[in-house]
Amino acid sequence: MDKKAADRIQDLQYFGEFGGVNPSISDASTYTFLSAKTMFDTFEGNTEGCYLYSRHSSPSNLYLGEALAAMEGTETANVTASGMGAITATLLQLCGAGDHIVSSRTIYGGSYAFLKNFMDRFNIQTSFVPITRLQEVAAAITPKTKMIFCETVSNPLLEIADIPALARLAKEHGIPLVVDNTFAPLSIAPARLGADIVIHSLTKFINGSSDCVAGAICGTREFCLGLKDVNHGAGMLLGSTLDSHRAASILKNLRTLHIRIKKHSENAHFLARRFEKDGLRVVYPGLLSHPGHPIMRKQMETEYGYGGIMTLDVGDLDTANALMEQMQARNLGYLAVSLGFYKTLFSAPGTSTASEIPEQEQKDMGLTDGLIRFSIGLDNDIERTYHEMRSCMEALGILHPHETTA
């Protein structure tokens, strides 16, 4: 029987140098060779199992990469110093001057800015399309298009990309489907649904402790080795390398990801249901009212739920800011960007993580001023959290006491 992702991670067995239950951390930037010839062959990419220099690879980074590849069901994976390090290396590896990219228009603001502003320097143009309208995605593909890029569950609007349909479309045009799966680790396995390359910001759920930034590129051996090529590899040459100590600590946190994701999802689903019942404008892929709900159901691993992210639209920016400040003052979470922490994090994307997207484009895609993005934490008693959040909303007149249906 096909093993589940969490079981594939669990079944990886490593011993440290002295029999430790965690692999030893490779505390070195460079590696010795007993023969000069082996060093030369390693530079040429002809030696297996030899380490050269830690920007190229290191044992700790390889261990983490192996575990992430096991999770995503890809041949291998490279780890990087940030999620942006993974995205920029991948995109630059696949595109050259004059090429074209078709990208979802609802993506993380940093990815959007890189595609729209930075790639323009190399005359690499991007068409931003509504990813849920397949005909528009297909119509944007030209002979110069080198990839389709999207997020499985988009930041911050939580649109759900139909990965099998997009993979078929990409295949028809002989181009790869590159998917950022940062919002849905374990819940969605894009490579198993047909995506060619799966990217993660490990900074978020996978590490889960908001203490570092890191990223990963999961794909074929050929693509990942190409990224490390000493002459042409965007990973090797742009130098976005993860430090071994961080790779080791992320690997330890990855081991509890399956438990954490279930709890994040359970808590977010609970709050989304309650606030929707209260009449608030809630977006959460687990709600029947979410337009992407049927697609999410079709492609998700049910046991992990619909993820830890939900949004609430409270009408305008002032109200959103006041609510976030109140919630932080009541210790319900932190007014902070990022996601996947044990504690709830909230921010208004229009003025933070999506602020790189021009105002008119934010409006066109439905990103409103009063939208708050919540990364729901691992709260033990989510009912208690609900009542406390409600009480903040009542204090600000967003909800009135008699509206409660609980």
Ligand code: PLP
């Ligand atoms: N992809 C998504 C969906 C994100 O939300 C983010 C950051 O918020 C990134 C990529 C970038 O990751 P990092 O901050 O680790 O560079």
